[in-house]
Amino acid sequence: MTTLLTIDGLVASPQAWTLQDLQSLPQEIQAPNVTEKIPDRKGAGLTLQGILDLVQPTIGDFWITFHASHDDFASSIPADPTVIETGIVIYALDGAALPVEKGGPTRFVIPNPAACQTEELDECANVKFLDRIEITSERGRDTRPTNDEEHAALHDDDH
Numbered sequence: 430m431t432t433l434l435t436i437d438g439l440v441a442s443p444q445a446w447t448l449q450d451l452q453s454l455p456q457e458i459q460a461p462n463v464t465e466k467i468p469d470r471k472g473a474g475l476t477l478q479g480i481l482d483l484v485q486p487t488i489g490d491f492w493i494t495f496h497a498s499h500d501d502f503a504s505s506i507p508a509d510p511t512v513i514e515t516g517i518v519i520y521a522l523d524g525a526a527l528p529v530e531k532g533g534p535t536r537f538v539i540p541n542p543a544a545c546q547t548e549e550l551d552e553c554a555n556v557k558f559l560d561r562i563e564i565t566s567e568r569g570r571d572t573r574p575t576n577d578e579e580h581a582a583l584h585d586d587d588h
């Protein structure tokens with residue numbers, strides 16, 4: 430089975446999960462119906478808190494970098510309580526792997542993101558095509574747009 434999501438960097442227990450692995454992870458870290466937590470999102474996911482509990486970052490103040498190799502996109506955000514407590518990685522839809530049209534192999538979502546380019550936790554941080562989460566001590570790779578032109582180009586690309 431294909432690996433959908435890898436977690437590495439400064440963690441005690443790095444992971445490489447297939448759909449089956451993800452589905453077999455403990456109930457406590459599953460969000461079986463993401464819509465209950467984030468109304469405009471669908472699917473089954475893992476809580477970011479649960480993922481971090483499993484991989485055990487080896488430092489306290491870390492950065493979380495979400496990598497999407499499909500379109501070579503990345504977003505790096507500080508591990509603050511809001512993102513840890515509310516972030517979800519969606520990995521399945523109707524019992525099957527999340528298709529690329531829905532942002533698969535996995536997709537990171539946060540509730541109520543700020544408008545793109547306004548804050549660290551903005552809509553752009555809702556990384557689609559997520560296949561790797563990396564834990565670092567400093568800001569990692571971040572390809573999010575830094576101006577309106579870049580942002581518009583990104584939106585032209587994805588439709």
Ligand SMILES: Nc1nc2c(c(=O)[nH]1)N[C@H]1C(S)=C(S)[C@@H](COP(=O)(O)O)O[C@H]1N2
Pocket residue numbers: 497500502545552553554555556557558559583587
């Ligand atoms: N991999 C990847 N993720 C991405 C983007 C992208 O271009 N590539 N665009 C971002 C931007 S700018 C926005 S506004 C949201 C849009 O996703 P949504 O329509 O599902 O909210 O995805 C974000 N995640």
Ligand SMILES: [Mo]
Pocket residue numbers: 545552553580584
């Ligand atoms: Mo955006």
